Every structure is written in structure tokens, then in C-alpha cells.
Amino acid sequence: MSRKLIAVTSHRREQWRALLEAQSDWPTELVFDDDPDFEARAGTAEILFGDTPEGAHWLPRLPSIRWFHTSYSGVDALLPHRDRFHSDLLVTNTRDIAGPHIAEYILGHVLNITRMITEFHEYQKAQDWQWQDYDSISESACLILGTGAIGQVVAERLTPWFARVDGLSRSGEPKAPFARVSAWPAPPAALGDYRVVVNTLPRTPDTEDSVNADFLHRLAPNAIFINTGRGETLVDDDLLAALNAEPGRRAVLDVFRDEPLPQAHPFWHHPQITVTPHVAALSRPDWVLPIFRDNLDRYLAGEPLRNRVDLARGY
8 A cells, every 4th residue: 555645845844854754654755845846746645744834835736735734833824825725625733832932932031021130141241249129020910812722831831920820812711721811802901910911812814913002002111012923913113102101111022024024123223122033932843743743643544633723713
């Protein structure tokens, strides 16, 4: 019996080639997107694996594909093309990585700000013994925008560190481990209760520009806003205005409308903003492989797949 063929498309192609070809028990044939005959060979495959942008390029050209597993958590690059995919296409993602890694990213940056880690390092370089008061987040509340799979894991990891971790979602439906969940938009008075506000929302028509002036100007004067969701959910100019209105506010931004962030963008040099290059949760092949292999074994056995994506909803 011939083995199934998986078409592989990724900007980390060489890492994936080395990793997959080293798997002695790998159950399928493989064709990579640098193969001169890739489109012809992949045209006979029913499984496509790789990054979301590359998947968006190839799926309309490969009508035989029945399952696409993306090495990313986000699928927004697929959405403009979904009417050109096979009607029975299954899409799964790798969101299991995102929750724990995003929680680490959030905690690291929050502690850096509240415990003044960077400032003390600057004093050290100047050999300046500076004693300063710091803040403790153990008495603070945290709000997470988005209570889906990623938001839930982030809340679970952050709960031991904060006095309370709440959620904000479209439905407002209670979900563990959030202490409470409010429906979007949040009650204006409540936003000022949170020292840390984290955006994990995906990009959908409902979420674009949702973190705007009406939301941001209601944050606490010392709020830390962290964006690990999508840049399109945030109105850049509104964030700048909200920060300029309150010198004690801070923002940590990992995602942007345009990536790489343009050199002329004011975020680069704003004293209250920390910019990172979309690294809160990377799709490193050795982290992705166990998730993909588990789903591949399920697919080959005819079992339900994990981390299914609803393309109609966009997540």
C-alpha cells in the first residue's frame, strides 16, 4: 500500500527538511516547496503542512488538499482566500505553543517594568547605588482580551502572580480559569481597575480597530498594555494619544499592522513603548513537530483532529 504524500511549505524549509528526514518512523512521503516539480507532485497530495502565509499561497492552487496544518497559531492570512479552498478543507493550527510562551513574554515584560530591572541595570553600568521603590503585581488585577484557547492558558499561567485575572470576550460567557468574564465592550469604569491589560485577540472583521481611543483612554494612569494578538486590532494613533495623556502608562508591542515595523514609525522611539519583532511565541520546528505528528497520526487513523480552526469565524 502506497504511503500518503505531505506537501511542505515554510520559510524554515531547511530546518523542516532536516528534522522530518531524521524521523525514522515518519509515516508519509514528503515533497518540499523548493522541488522543481512541487506543484505537480503536491497536486496529488491531500495534506499540506507549513506556515500560514505560504499555505494561503498554495491552497488555492492545490485542489486535492483536504487538510492543512499550519505551524502558526494565527490563520488571518488564509481568510481572504477561503472561498477558493476545497469546501471540505480541514485546517488545524499549533496554538498549544502560543499560550505558555505568550504568558512568559507577558510576565517577563511586566516584571521588567514593575521591578525596574532595566533601570537598575543602567544604574549598575554607571556604578550608581540607586535605591528605588518598586511595585508588586501581587496586589494588581490583569485583564486579558480574548478568552479562547490561548487566552485561557495565559490566564492559567498568570493567575498565581496577580490578585485577579479577568477576561473580556464577545459573549461574556464565564470560562475557567478567569475570575470573571465581561462582554465586549468592557464597562468603562472597570477598565481603570487593571494594572495590566493584554490583547490576545485574533484579526477578524469584528476585532479590527477594536482597541481604540474609547478603550485606551479609560485605562488606569499606570496601566501596562501588551499586544500579542494582532496589530490590526490596535489603532496606533489612539495608543500614542493615550500614552501621551498619561506618562505613567506603558505599552509592550509584539505585533503590528505592517511587519517589519517601518523605520519611520513613532513606536520605535516613544519612551513609553517597548517594541519586539513578533517573538512572543515562535513556531520553532522542534516545538511544532510533536503537535503536528500527533494530529498526523490521528488523521491517518481516521480520528478527530486537535486544534481545529473555524475559517468562517477566523480562529
